[in-house]
Amino acid sequence: MSGLLGFCRQGFEPELAAELTERAAMAGIAGYARAQRNDGYVLFASDEADALDRAMPSRDLVFARQKLRVLAELRGLDPRDRISPMLAALEGQRFGDLWVEHPDSDSAKPLAGLARSFGNALRPALRKAGVLSAQDDTRLPRLHVVFVQGDHAFLARSQPRDASPWPLGIPRLKLLPDAPSRSALKLEEALLVLLDADERARLLKPGMTAADLGAAPGGWTWVLTRQHLRVTSVDNGPLRQHVLDTGLVEHLRADGFHWKPAQSLDWMVCDMVEQPRRVAERMATWFREGWCRHAIFNLKLPMKKRWDETRLCLDLFAEQASRPLTVRARQLYHDREEITVFATRHS
Structure with missing residues (x-):
């Protein structure tokens, strides 16, 4: 088995399959998606897996929480000895870390x-065989053992620089007691997932100005x-x-969807319940008119054809913004039927 394995929200397998299929076609790489609804993962099989991996940086994917390069698919594993076939499949390879995981699905x-206990048993066996370094080494690929059933697992690898730093691609955030709403977790996750550490340091400085559109009760x-930040x-x-x-807050009782600032702001954030195309157009207006330099906003997706709507809205936003932007989008763990978008103007 050769290809890519992507983790996603349970129920969003068709969207991830459609995204991987379209991106592979655009890169001129043959393959096919294997997915079942509610499994929490999608396998994209391809004989050009290395080229496919390079053509799809993790940061560019919308519906994948984590992207892995498949090394082997092992079925019919004997519960009395799952380690031996894994060592045989990994012979001659070397890794800097080991994660034993399972999809984030009910099943x-x-x-x-099993993942916890098996990891404790597998790690010393891999080190003894010379497959796993004695200490974590981020210069080497990370080995992922993904159990989808007790006798069925994928062996896969990721490059730490092109992968989520959290198991399953899920940052485990706690809702603090003084958070006004659970929606606060969406923005906290967006800042961790869509911006790297350097961007957070450069783009989120004390004293910067921001607008929160549709702010009540105040989570974002x-x-x-x-x-x-100073927030309107x-x-x-x-x-x-x-x-x-x-x-730090000025509360304006106005319609956030139509309000505009008197002067340019550093940030605009928006988590309003509106049709996604209307939101994309309004967000584009903010950039076209120079009202903000950076933004994070949510697009509430329909129940069907969510990949098609995502692609349409992101294209519409980029076209109507009428200026060079860096745009990243992700279906976050704390999102529901929506994606979260980060956009920033080029200097």
Whole structure:
């Protein structure tokens, strides 16, 4: 078996399969997607897996939480000895770290105990065989053992520089007691996933200015104030008092979808329930008119043809913004029927 393995939200397998298929076709690489709804992963089989891996940087993928290069698919594993066939399949290769995982799906969650215990047994066996370095080494590929059933596993690799730094691609965030709403986790995850550490340091500096469109009850505003940004929160609804008490927030009771700032801001964020094409067009207006330099916004997707709508909205946004932008989008762990988009103007 050769190809790519992508983790995704349960139920979004068709979207990831469609995305991988289209991106492979655009790169001129033959292959096919193997997916079943609610499995939490998609396999894209191809005889040109290395070229496919290079053609699809993880950061460019929307519906994949994690992208792995498949090395082998092992079926019919004997519970009494799963290690020997893995060592045989990995002979001659070397890795800097080991992750034993399972898809984030209802059917695969019972495999969590197996993944933990098997990792403890496999790690010393791999080191003894010279397959795994004695200490974590980010210069080498990471080995992923992905159980989809107790007797069925994929062996795969990732390059640390082109992979999520979290198992299953899921940052485990805690909702703090003073967070005004669970939506705060969406923006916190977006800042971790869509921006790298250098970008967070450069683009989120104390004293920068931001607008939060559709802010009530203040979850995204609260996240921005924790970065010490000064925020104009636009919503006809109320904000939580402790958010206003930060001294960093001006609450304007107005329609966030039509409001515009008097002067250019560093940031604009938006998590409003509107048709995704309308949101894409409005967000493009913010960049075209020079009202912000950076933005994070959500696009609420329809129940069907979500990849088609995603591609249409992102193309529409880029076209109507009418200026060079860096754009990244991801279906985040804390999202639901939506994707989150980060956009920044080129200097």
